[in-house]
Amino acid sequence: MSERSIIVRDGLLVCMLALTSCQTVQTTQPGAVGVERQQSMLLSSSQVDKSAAQAYRQEMKKAAVKNALNRDAAQVARVRVIALRLIPGTAAFRPDAPRWAWETNVITSNDVNAWCMPGGKMAVYSGLIEKLKVTDDELAAVMGHEIAHALREHGRERASRAAAQGMALSIGGALLGLGDSSVQLAQIITDVTINLPNSREHEVEADRIGVELAARAGYDPRAAVTLWQKMGQVGGSAPPQFLSTHPSPQNRQKDLTDYAARVMPLYESTRKR
Ligand SMILES: [Zn+2]
Numbered sequence: 001m002s003e004r005s006i007i008v009r010d011g012l013l014v015c016m017l018a019l020t021s022c023q024t025v026q027t028t029q030p031g032a033v034g035v036e037r038q039q040s041m042l043l044s045s046s047q048v049d050k051s052a053a054q055a056y057r058q059e060m061k062k063a064a065v066k067n068a069l070n071r072d073a074a075q076v077a078r079v080r081v082i083a084l085r086l087i088p089g090t091a092a093f094r095p096d097a098p099r100w101a102w103e104t105n106v107i108t109s110n111d112v113n114a115w116c117m118p119g120g121k122m123a124v125y126s127g128l129i130e131k132l133k134v135t136d137d138e139l140a141a142v143m144g145h146e147i148a149h150a151l152r153e154h155g156r157e158r159a160s161r162a163a164a165q166g167m168a169l170s171i172g173g174a175l176l177g178l179g180d181s182s183v184q185l186a187q188i189i190t191d192v193t194i195n196l197p198n199s200r201e202h203e204v205e206a207d208r209i210g211v212e213l214a215a216r217a218g219y220d221p222r223a224a225v226t227l228w229q230k231m232g233q234v235g236g237s238a239p240p241q242f243l244s245t246h247p248s249p250q251n252r253q254k255d256l257t258d259y260a261a262r263v264m265p266l267y268e269s270t271r272k273r
Contacts, residue, residue: 112240
């Protein structure tokens with residue numbers, strides 16, 4: 001089955017299993033990079049964002065218990081400055097996003113990882129910053145990519161799919177608001193954000209939107225290419241967790257190079273200001 005027909009089939013599955021409440025939406029405007037795709041959503045944004053906030057609190061609490069939350073003030077400041085520069089550019093994709101309740105924290109961990117939950121709840125791991133010796137431009141590339149997943153509501157899309165599949169197993173009803181479902185949904189959000197691999201389709205969208213967000217914030221969008229090269233080089237036989245949750249097709253480098261070139265005028269215009 002072609003990739004396209006699998007996408008159509010999954011979209012239909014989501015809708016068929018939820019005849020009354022399914023929505024087809026475009027979560028974002030296309031931007032300069034032209035990302036456009038209809039998305040099938042079974043769960044509402046408010047439902048998902050609420051559970052994501054709950055899941056995020058849990059993750060931060062787990063880190064705090066291990067004394068691994070925001071331990072290095074300079075690192076935290078660096079990451080938050082980059083987040084603050086990236087966030088205004090999200091308006092190019094969705095006008096509501098700059099007003100989201102964004103949060104950015106740094107977790108001390110050897111893992112090379114970063115993620116952003118639905119609604120803008122972000123974490124960057126010290127292992128990514130230190131092992132890759134990232135430049136600010138590269139850090140902006142990672143964070144732009146993760147923010148893009150949140151803008152496109154990939155977490156909501158994947159949780160919707162999980163809920164639709166769960167309906168066959170009768171847990172879907174709970175997720176649709178028929179019971180005490182928020183704990184279950186928070187677990188699904190954690191899994192799809194941190195533990196399970198993203199689809200290639202979601203990765204391509206996040207890559208393209210990510211380079212535009214970096215460029216609009218005045219970070220060199222070409223840093224996305226060197227970032228993913230570095231990512232591929234660390235770890236030797238044990239690839240970073242980030243790569244296991246982010247399938248890395250061979251043509252990723254070419255796509256990033258092409259799209260970074262496309263948004264260079266946006267980057268250059270920020271430098272003339
Ligand atoms: Zn990703």
